[in-house]
Amino acid sequence: MKMAAVNARPSRSASLIAVGALFVAAAVSAAGCGTTKTIGGKGRELVLAYDDSRSTGTVAFPSQTYESITRFELPAGEHRPLRLRLQAEAAGSLEITIYDSTPLETPGEAILSITRELDKQDLSDGRDGRWVVEDLMDAKPLKGVVWVGIRKSAGQPTLWSSAVSSGQCYIRNNDPNNLLGLLPTKRTPMVRLEVAP
Numbered sequence: 001m002k003m004a005a006v007n008a009r010p011s012r013s014a015s016l017i018a019v020g021a022l023f024v025a026a027a028v029s030a031a032g033c034g035t036t037k038t039i040g041g042k043g044r045e046l047v048l049a050y051d052d053s054r055s056t057g058t059v060a061f062p063s064q065t066y067e068s069i070t071r072f073e074l075p076a077g078e079h080r081p082l083r084l085r086l087q088a089e090a091a092g093s094l095e096i097t098i099y100d101s102t103p104l105e106t107p108g109e110a111i112l113s114i115t116r117e118l119d120k121q122d123l124s125d126g127r128d129g130r131w132v133v134e135d136l137m138d139a140k141p142l143k144g145v146v147w148v149g150i151r152k153s154a155g156q157p158t159l160w161s162s163a164v165s166s167g168q169c170y171i172r173n174n175d176p177n178n179l180l181g182l183l184p185t186k187r188t189p190m191v192r193l194e195v196a197p
Helices: 012-031
Strands: 046-048 057-059 066-073 080-086 088-101 107-118 132-135 145-162 169-173 180-184 191-196
Touching: 080 088, 080 145, 107 132, 107 145, 145 191
Parallel strands: none
Antiparallel strands: 046 191, 057 145, 066 145, 066 169, 080 132, 080 191, 088 107, 088 145, 169 180
């Protein structure tokens, strides 16, 4: 019985297809399929937060001069501000201010002020994971200690808070007839600052 010879050598077209497939696989791998564009040549982002992700109460604003303030200490070096996230419980208008820090570790000059309108679509029930996101990419780089102040400018907005006593959260009243300096609070507002090194 005569056996037919088997040609173990692939045809030229099969070789080209295999080489092409390897090239495509290498290109996809090098490009990092599913990656996001990096900022400033670095791919890291930091989220600074003191809450424990459990909304158990709210922060209300009795007047337009009453301000909830959270202190954030950034790692060494300058950081580009990216976003501020907050969890809103009731609608209204908020004035959000990022302050520099004074040598005495109190809120100093305003770096950036933003007015944010909260409507029904922005509100969270405290368990749905819904966060309001404010873009900060136009702000100047931050370094050292910064303070995020939030107060109402219209309506009756409230923010969710957690039961964590972080030692980084305060209230103050800027009413010239009833000034109140920084007072520590036993609750932590659901406010998170996102930056990139």
